Each structure stands twice: as C-alpha cells, then as structure tokens.
Amino acid sequence: MLVLFETFVTVVESGSISKAAEQLTTTQPSVTRRVQLLEEEFGVPLFDRIGKRLILNKAGSLLFERAKLMLKNFSQVRDDIRMLDEADRGNILIGAGLTINQFVLPTFLYFFHKKYPKMTYKLVSGNSRHVLEKLLNYEIDVGLITTDIDHEAIERLPLKTSELVLIAPFATVFPERALLPDDLREHSLITYQQGTGFRRFIDELFKDIGLSQLPIRLETDSIEVMVKMVENEMGLAVVPKIAAAPPIAEQKVKPLTLQNFDFPKRSLSLIYRKVGFQAAAVERFIDELKAFQEWQ
Incomplete structure (x- = not known):
C-alpha cells in the first residue's frame, strides 16, 4: 500500500503520469495501474479526467494530504528504527x-x-x-x-x-558521647511515606534499636524535604549520607552516632x-x- 501512496503523491506533485513514471524510474502503465488500484481500494475516482489532463478532485485532495502525512510519518519511523542500531x-x-x-x-x-x-x-x-x-x-x-x-x-x-545517617537540627543539644536510644525518646521523626521500601527499611531499623515508638512528625516522598524539615528543627531523620552531606558541611544539621550501632548500607x-x-x-x-x- 505504501508504494501506491508514494506513486499517487508523486503524480499529484509532478502533474502528470509520464513525469511521475520518470521520477519513480518505472513505466507509465505501472504508474497508471497503481493509481487505479487506489481508486478501486477507496471505491471513488481520485482525479477528474479531462482529455489527457488529470484534475485532482475532492476525494483526491483529501487523500493527497493524508498520504503525504503517512509518508512523512513512515520516513520518521524508518529513521528512528535505524537509529536504534546506532550505539552512540x-x-x-x-x-x-x-x-x-x-x-x-x-x-x-x-x-x-x-x-x-x-x-x-x-x-x-x-x-x-x-x-x-x-x-x-x-x-x-x-x-x-x-x-x-x-x-x-x-x-x-x-x-x-549507599550509606545512611541519622541527622538532627544543628542547634539541638545532645550528650557529648555516642547516644543511647533513651537520648532520642523526646524527639519526633521526619520519615518517608508509608508503603515504600525505604519506609519499611527505616521502620525495621528503628524497631531493632528500640525506637519504634518515636512519634512521626511528618511523612513525605522526598528526601530533600526530609532534610529541609530537619534543618527547620521539625525532628530527626534517617537519610542517605549523600543527601545530608551539604547541610552537614554548612552546619545546618548534624549527624548523630548511636552507641554500639552502625547504620546498615543500602x-x-x-x-x-x-x-x-x-x-x-x-x-x-x-x-x-x-x-x-x-x-x-
């Protein structure tokens, strides 16, 4: 079908069967037959034939615009598929x-x-x-x-x-030693939203160290928001170390160390x-x- 559309568009743009045959490097009878096959397919004439002249009629004009679009789309798809084989x-x-x-x-x-x-x-x-x-x-x-x-x-x-770190607002005062779970019980948590792998991971982590009862101040789906809320003294949070590094360096938050406990890596x-x-x-x-x- 594609070759029929290509032939039809070439006939319209060149203005004659003979010129279309020359451009397509085929014979005039072949071009004529392709146009006839299209007319049989759609059940209507695409040209008004006045003597030897072909005048594009309403049906032909409609097909001409759509056929050009289909050919353009096909060319784009062909280029895109060929590009799939290019590694760079x-x-x-x-x-x-x-x-x-x-x-x-x-x-x-x-x-x-x-x-x-x-x-x-x-x-x-x-x-x-x-x-x-x-x-x-x-x-x-x-x-x-x-x-x-x-x-x-x-x-x-x-x-x-990926390393994890427990962070607190920089101004919050803690004992100057490795912390015990009891040192954190008066604080709230900023944590990830329910139903996610990271939240389940954090919940299990706090359960293991005896802090599963800490109240949750805020849930979010953004690590960046968690860090920002800690900066704003809303609570504590466990976050990837890479996300906490800039505010730690800027002394907006501080990392906390728990006694006899190393945060697992993800x-x-x-x-x-x-x-x-x-x-x-x-x-x-x-x-x-x-x-x-x-x-x-």
Missing part, C-alpha cells in the same frame, strides 16, 4: 527514585554525555516497585533502585552501596530486561553503567 545516539528512558535522580545520576550522566554527546535522556521518578513496573511494561529502558527486588524477567546488578542496583529487543544505545548505556569507576 538515541533516547534513553531511565527510571529511578528522586534521591538517585538528584544525587547519583547527574555524576554518571555528566561522564556518559562527555563520551556520547548525541544521546538524549528522559528521567522518570518513582519508588523501586513503580520503577520495576514501568520496566516490565516497556515504559522505561533501565531502572536504578535501592530495594532488593527480584523478578524472573529482570536482571539486577548491584552497582554501589544497595544501589541497575535493573533491565533479560530478554527482548534492546536498542544499541541502551546496551551501551548499560555497559558504561556497569563499568563506571565511581561505583567501585
């Missing part, structure tokens, strides 16, 4: 949590973009389960998660560990589909992520 250019859809997008990905993307300046990216934010769902639904190409989620269709590769993992077509640019992105020296 393409658009990569990345799913990750807000903290990863804000504090982890920029360093890698800076490195990757220097090597592959023709690449473009789309970052999609969500918790680890949402990222997994989007990956399974082909809404993203790769994901970066901090929850140990496994799925038979997904390859998960740990890249690095694993940052790359996830991608095990099977199915993968664009060459995405494969290159995955390979570079695996080899990135900053993870080591």
